[in-house]
Structure formats: C-alpha cells, structure tokens
Amino acid sequence: MNLYLVMELEEGKLKFIEAWGKLGSEWGINRTMAQVHALLLISADALTTEDIMAELNISRGNANMNLRDLIGWGLIEKQHKPGERKEYFLADKDTWNIARQVAKERKKRELDPIIKLLNELSEVKGDEKGREFKVFKGTVKDINKLAKNVNKTLETMLKADESWFWASIFKIFK
Amino acid sequence: MNLYLVMELEEGKLKFIEAWGKLGSEWGINRTMAQVHALLLISADALTTEDIMAELNISRGNANMNLRDLIGWGLIEKQHKPGERKEYFLADKDTWNIARQVAKERKKRELDPIIKLLNELSEVKGDEKGREFKVFKGTVKDINKLAKNVNKTLETMLKADESWFWASIFKIFK
DNA sequence: TTATTAGTTCAGTAATTTTTGAAAGATTAA
DNA sequence: TTAATCTTTCAAAAATTACTGAACTAATAA
DSSP states (O other): OOHHHHHHHHHHHHHHHHHHHHHHHHTTSOHHHHHHHHHHHTOSSOEEHHHHHHHHTOOHHHHHHHHHHHHHTTSEEEEEOTTOOSEEEEEOOOHHHHHHHHHHHHIIIIIHHHHHHHHHHTTOOOOTTOHHHHHHHHHHHHHHHHHHHHHHHHHHHHHOOHHHHHHHHHHHHO | OOHHHHHHHHHHHHHHHHHHHHHHHHTTSOHHHHHHHHHHHTOSSOEEHHHHHHHHTOOHHHHHHHHHHHHHTTSEEEEEOTTOOSEEEEEOOOHHHHHHHHHHHHIIIIIHHHHHHHHHHTTOOOOTTOHHHHHHHHHHHHHHHHHHHHHHHHHHHHHOOHHHHHHHHHHHHO
8 A cells, every 4th residue: 555645645635625615605505514524525424423523623512513514505415224223425526506505505596596585676666766776776787797697597507407408508698 | 856766775785795705705715705706796876895894894904905806806896096006806707707717716726636636546546456446546537537528618618709609508408 | 212313503713804993103293 | 285075995894615533323233
C-alpha cells in the first residue's frame, strides 16, 4: 500500500467537503448540512450517524438534524440493512438529480412566494400620474416578468433529461 | 389627495422591501443590503445616506457599509448634485442588468473558484481499482461537467441581450 | 421484564454575523 | 486657520444562527 497516494485521496476528500460546505453557506445553506451532503456524495458506502459524527467532528444532535433536513431536500435517503438496527444514509449521486432537486425546493420555498407577492403588488392602487407610483409599478412589473421567465425555465428543467437540456441550450448558444 | 390610496402605495413599498430582504438573506446576501437595494429600486429619486437611515431605521455605519457593498456589486452608483456636498445614491433599474450583474459577481466569487478546485481534484492520484477512489473521481467528474455547463450558459447570458436570451430559451422549451 | 442500542428533541451555550455609535478622516467654506 | 458638514472606520454590543449534550422516546433482544 502506498501511503502517499492514500493521503492524496484523503486530502482531496477533505478539500471537497470543505469547499462544498463553503459553497453551501454562500448560498444560504447551513455549512454543516452541505458538508454532510459532500461526505455522503463521495462515500462508496452508506454511512451511519456515528460515521458522520466521527468524520466531521459534530454532535449526535447536529448530525441528526442535518440528516433529516437533507432527507427533506430529497438529497439523501435512509437505508436499513437486514439484521441491523441502526440506520444508514445514502446520497443520490446523480448530479442532474441533485441540481433538479435543489432547484425544485428553492423554487417552491422562494420563487413561488415571491411571484405571488409580485402579482399582489402589481395590483396596488394609487396616483396613476405620480412619479413615485409609476416607478414602483415599473420596477414591480419588470421583476415580475423576469421571475416568470426564470420560473418557466425552471419548470422545463425540472421535467427535462440532462443531455437533452444542455444539448438544447448549446444548440442556440453555441 | 386620497389618503387610502397613498397608504396602499406605502404598504406595497414596505412589503417589497421586506420581501427583497428576505429573499436576499435566503441567498446568502445580507438582509439590510438587499433592503437598501430594494428601497433604491423603488425610489423615483436618488437618496442620501440620511434618507436611507431614516427609511430603514439603520445606523450611519450600517448604511455606509451596505451602500459601499452595493456599489461593489455594481448595483447602485453615487451621484453628486451640483452645489451639494452630500452624496446621492441611485440604483440601476434595469432588471436584466441587475440579473447579469449578480450572475457575474457570483460567478467570479463562487463558480470560478469551485471549477478551479474541481479541476485540481480530478488530478488526485490513488488506487485506480479501489471503490473509494472510483466513487470520488466519479462524483468530482460529474459535478465538474455540470459546473462547466452552468459556466458556459452564464457566459452566454452575460453577453446577451434580454429579449434575445429569453426568446432563444423559449424557442426550444416552447 | 429489564437491558441495550439507536434515534429524537430541545434548552442552554457557543459561534458567527450584523449593527451600532463614536472617533477619525475628508472636503469645502468662512 | 477654524468651523461645518459629510463620510469612513472599526471595536464593542447585539442579534441571529448553529451546535451540544443530556434527557427522553422507540425498538429489539435477552
């Protein structure tokens, strides 16, 4: 066994976990949740809560909560091994599924509510001649239009097959 | 003057500012910075630091820092009125510009570094036959592919004209 | 039944992020 | 030069968010 090469892989794993955690936190996702996800993404086998606690140096409560949240995001699932009492966790490794799952959840939690609000705000009544009113309405209308375009694109993406999606995109954008 | 209608507009403004702030914080952007941006987006005129402090009930230091950050994101700019010493702030109201500016900054700050790391990680050496190694490499490779597709799409978007961009998207996705 | 093992919850604590406010810096006017 | 006005900075405080660990619940085995 070549210790140097083994170290290379271990070092790579640590860097990946760290980077995924950082990226998550920059996008409003709890750093630890992203790290747990990263760990499971690069694990060949399903891991137990104990494994995760040990790898990431986190408490049982923390591990449990973040695992539950990841299940809620549809990114990992529980596995039960016959004859064993403890639960194993396994990440969906399909990158396109991950992207779609995240897009789907964020659309539901964030985009849909904002579109609802923008529609309400476009009904606001006021002095049609006033500059203040016009600027407000104009901004709301433009953002609404953008949000709806993003929404339509996401809906397409959610239904789409990965290779078809990118092929279609690059056909135009070559 | 109809007080009820004026109230309607004021209420709409408050809701917009609140929602924009919430959305920002869900995407890793300081809530106050997003609120300052929202306020300027719906203001008919450029505002001073004092105006912003008063509207949002924040301190001078806080206002100053967030205004500086917004300038750094390319979302607002300073204006000097002849004969006046104080600075006025004005938001770019063009929604497509805003989207591109945010995309550009986040690409630079987050996507580019992650692509750099993924390229490094795809060079990691190890036991080519080992399951652990294969899974790690596979995950890194897939994420790398996705990241590069997103990158290409963003680069196109950054150069694109709004109506052309959406028209192209919906031509495929009808 | 009791013991054992694992999962869940949550009040208290810790860590991180944001905000304040006062002091220092800049710029112009008198 | 001093005063007036406005901007910037940053250490300390406040607010928010995340984490711990122990008590509790649940499931199975002895």
